[in-house]
Amino acid sequence: MYTCMFFSPSVYADFFSEEILDANPEVVMIQDIQLNSITFVDSKEMKRYNNTVYFVSSIKTEAMKRFQDGTIPLYRRYDIITTLDSFVYTMNQYFLYQKKYEQTQKSVFKESARSYLEDSRWAYNRLRAALKNSMK
Secondary structure (H helix, E strand, O other): OOOOOOOOOOOOOOOOHHHHHHHHHHHHHHHHOOOOOOOOOHHHHHHHHHHHHHHHHHHHHHHHHHHHHHHHHHHHOOOOHHHHHHHHHHHHHHHHHHHHHHHHHOOHHHHHHHHHHHHHHHHHHHHHHHHHHHHO
């Protein structure tokens, strides 16, 4: 049975904002950006995947730290979130099609993977620019 304690000492004026909504919604948004879990037989592709996981994780950790300490202004945070999300999307698509190619050896999947890898280069350049601009 749930009991409601309106006068609990742990409940204070900003409890809803900080404990339910989260004091920093941009941190939640960046935490939601994830690479899909995948494994490859090809060690070169597995290394590329692991390096991408490390890269994305490092950017997310640093961005969240700077979001929380106020180093990155609010209007720049959304540029970082959007461009990181775009980069992760293209890499997820690359890995998806690369895995399909690995499983089937059908060239159509290899071509799609290459296309997404090329797209990821553009997404990375936009991300890099957003990160650079956030430090101004």
